[in-house]
Amino acid sequence: MISERMAKAVVVDLGSVPCSEYSKACFEALTGKISMYFGQADEMHEPVYLIGYLQQSSSAVLPETFVSLRKQIRVLRDSAVSAALYTIKRELDSLDFTNILVITSPSRMIILQKYQELLFTPVYLFEYITVLEDPSTFDSARRSRPTNLNSRDITDVTEEVSTFLRQLPGIGEITVLDSSLVPDCFSHGFSTRMGGISYISTLSSLNLFSSSKRRDPKAVVIENIRRLGLQMGFQPHQFHLVKTNHASDVWVMGEEAPESYDGIVTDQVNVVIAAPGADCMPILFSDPVAKVIGVAHAGWKGTLMGIAKATVNAMVSRFGSKTENVVAVIGPSVGSCCFKLDKESAKQFHSIHPDCVRIDGTSKPFINIRLATRVLLEQGGLLSEHIHDDTVTDIPSVTLCTSCHSDMFFSHVRDGNNFGTQIGFLWIKERGEI
Structure with missing residues (x-):
């Protein structure tokens, strides 16, 4: 269920779309979710960000898929999720936005929530909408999706965020x-x-x-x-x-x-x-x-x-x-x-x-x-x-x-x-x- 309409920044996680024949169905589901969310409220001028774009092999489908939304879409080509989300946070802070809608897959959602924990605070209100996911990515004998990250995933996300932040230049000199x-x-x-x-x-x-x-x-x-x-x-x-x-x-x-x-x-x-x-x-x-x-x-x-x-x-x-x-x-x-x-x-x-x-x-x-x-x-x-x-x-x-x-x-x-x-x-x- 998509929440009652209010101005939100929208983050579309294309890293959740598998690079396979199943991609077309996923893109259609993704576009459908976004169109349902926006409806006819084009006057709200909400920022839309696409992340995970470099992971897609069929990049030609993207412009055609999203142009119908009639939104100004920002494509973030950062290979690291931390870099993309940090860029989004900086832009949203400059716009004084705090409400963020993330459209992703169920398994990617728990990973993105770990990034959210590290790079955002409870001031920002997140909502997640999940779309179809390639069933071949799951064990055929066990269709349940994970609800928590394992310790290795947590370590990987934490280290990626830490490495990214260490590369940022400091503002002024420590005194x-x-x-x-x-x-x-x-x-x-x-x-x-x-x-x-x-x-x-x-x-x-x-x-x-x-x-x-x-x-x-x-x-x-x-x-x-x-x-x-x-x-x-x-x-x-x-x-x-x-x-x-x-x-x-x-x-x-x-x-x-x-x-x-x-x-x-x-x-x-x-x-x-x-x-x-x-x-x-x-x-x-x-x-x-x-x-x-x-x-x-x-x-x-x-x-x-x-x-x-x-x-x-x-x-x-x-x-x-x-x-x-x-x-x-x-x-x-x-x-x-x-x-x-x-x-x-x-x-x-x-x-x-x-x-x-x-x-x-x-x-x-x-x-x-x-x-x-x-x-x-x-x-x-x-x-x-x-x-x-x-x-x-x-x-x-x-x-x-x-x-x-x-x-x-x-x-x-x-x-x-x-x-x-x-x-x-x-x-x-x-x-x-x-």
Whole structure:
């Protein structure tokens, strides 16, 4: 059953049509499905893409078969499915299309759905229509079609996508900020927005987080992480990013992980832990005496719930850190110049310290989440000189305002819901690396 009519991009998978005498019947079925879908609604101007074209031996039949549809058809001659689908995604993003109809065969559908999982996100709404398939491709004693990919197929698709993305040129050069307060026995940094392959303006280009609500897919983010690691000296398998919930749960590595957590602590060598930020604060904690590290993701909710202090407490209780030895670095985040909250929420920050709230006569005063974090950390036992934030002026700042510096950082406040994400990352070096 073809769904109720709405504007959709249409992807016709010619790789699903066998190169045999059966092809003519398949083409007729294919054309019939498309004609049924479009009906008389030629005014909708939906983009139509043909993929898998090079696999056809009888290419002469194609123009005659599809010309009757009276649609502008884009033939993608890429031999790799990943390249064709990535080209389609880029064009649809430029047109602000999210609804995609795929016409293919039943067995090809499960393969294309794996590509969809890697190269798209749930923002895009896919519908699949299947057409006839050459019965000779199935075991005569077993006519059932597969419903899941085997492990080899999954590996093949994943490797093809990865290989394709690795060949794409990066946009700009990777630049990482670091703090001179972090001791040399640790490697660390705060990423900026340049040097990756993400192309949508608000995600360009080193976006390091894939969300079901945004347009940057898993495979692209994985490639961006790989490129950052290549420059900084770590491998993707070493990389662990917090599973944010804007709360105060902390995962102690080596123990069972909570379902979600905004902090990680560990004493393991060469394990990279990271916290995201796009206005929220990525905070790095290091203890050079006990050789323990932690990271925290702190938005305004997490700040009020005490995620920074909870991360330090986990370092102390699980690994023997002393608070006076812990160094905290607050990374790029939204400044008090750009961040506002309603009056009820502002009261909670005012109770931490009056200077956390700047009244401007509106219903939403400006809030300083960084100052609140400093105050809470000092109350928890950290030394003032061991906290690097925007109040520190004698060393280069890493606590720049993400909303103000559009050339350097992503920002939810500035860019809206389809925003990118930078990270703060940290690991303990092996002794020979120091």
